[in-house]
Amino acid sequence: MRKIIMLTMALSLTATAVSCKKGASKIGNTVLNLGGEAEANAIIDFNNNFIDSYKNSSKHIERILKYADEAVVKSKGGNVLIMPVVISSTDYTLAKIKEVPSGFEKDKSAIETEFNTYKAKRENIDKKFDELKSYMTSEDYKDDKGAKAETLRKEIEGEANAFFAAGENIMIKIKPATDAAEEVVLKDHPMKEYIISSKNVMNSLDSVIDVLGKQYTGQFNETEAQKKYDELAKQAEANAKKEFNVKDQQYAYKKSQFESFNKNTSNFLDTYRKLIRDSKEAGKIPDNDIQQIDSSYESVLSAYNSFVK
Template structure:
């Protein structure tokens, strides 16, 4: 399950506002004006595609914590059903809160209606996949509510937890279907958005900032995966982990010091600074985590979950920059 979650989190896409930079290109030569107009049209189309795919990613990201909390609750509930006489068996089981995101953006693009710029084939694909995903997600919410009602009514006292175990299995299977569906969606999103990104970033004055942030996020994601895959035996990867940390630290220092004049012109300097300030803070927390792991010889599930949350924070700050 962990690898599935990780794969989904890696899908970060762009929502860029660089069309004005293309529109500002002027030339007295008619041929150049015609060429610039064509480039503007291509960039407009690419930006619309990215606006839509970014909504899909926002939706997927907004569901990550909810799904992880659902799975965490099923583990705790399952333990409680094995020992229902314990007064504290279900203490701490909190109904997960879903933060809705990715439904509509400020330009009126909605996730249920893929933009025309995608082309008919991709429009049909996204409409079908989003509908299927939402149907499964609603099923999960209903399944969890039934389990929640089952616990509140203490019906496990009537059937020794039999129905509860069945509902937990159903919930876990449904979550896995959602993870699988998200991976399918993200594969298509990457395919479509990568092509659009090349067009949008071609002459963008924000290109260096975007590449810096994306590179650092990818490196940090790979770093987390290294720790997650070897957490039970940290000593085995200690040297590699320390080297990876130093690489992140050096990159943060370098990219935080980039000339931000172009970012200022686009009113993006504050968002860029915020990204690298938060990156600096999470590196300090990571340093402490590695020190503790060096002492104990392992990384806990909580350690990895905290790193995942830090990564989610980078995603949010990155998306703020691109709004």
């Protein structure tokens, strides 16, 4: 089963929202025959809504997986002080997605198939969790010595694996069209320079997270980690040196958000240096450091999304 922290970090690789939508109808048919503003914005909306759904639902499912693990331990007579709390969660963002936009063209059918699997697995996991929770609450495990808990855990894990696979496949398939839609939307955008530069920082940061995720479950490689640090630091420095000078006054308030993004990126680099130092001493990435990195990433991501929306 996946480590909880690792799932969060894996999601970080795909969680950068694309927004700053602006009138693009004059551009006409462009990359992937997006057909201007309406099609580009539909793709961007699907991307943003799906990312929010995937991220929030994944965290909910990870809590269920943890509960299932502890349920097996407790039902078989093991010592479990407090069962993990799983709060009922409705994926409201998922409800916003009415259809897969036609702008995905040749990938539309495959995305629809994966999306249907994604929704079905999310629903199945909740149903199986309700069944497991009822079993634990009623202490029915005293009758079968935890046999049903073990069965339900395996079923939940199987559904979760299918859910994550579908989610990751969707992210891979929607990226090309989303990038193309972003080009349409940003072509004449007053903040284009700053958005693209900030996105470059996020891409570099995502590369860091990818490397650290692999090293967390494997072996710490200081040389590789330091190389990624240097690449990110270079991108961050270039972005921070940009003077936010957008003449359109409706975007004047974005200056503070741009500065906040750069500040959070700087804080991430501070946390990253600590991780490299601690990991070098320990010979592996400590759990506490990976949690701090994940939290710091979320802060950078939140600042980025606030800036580009």
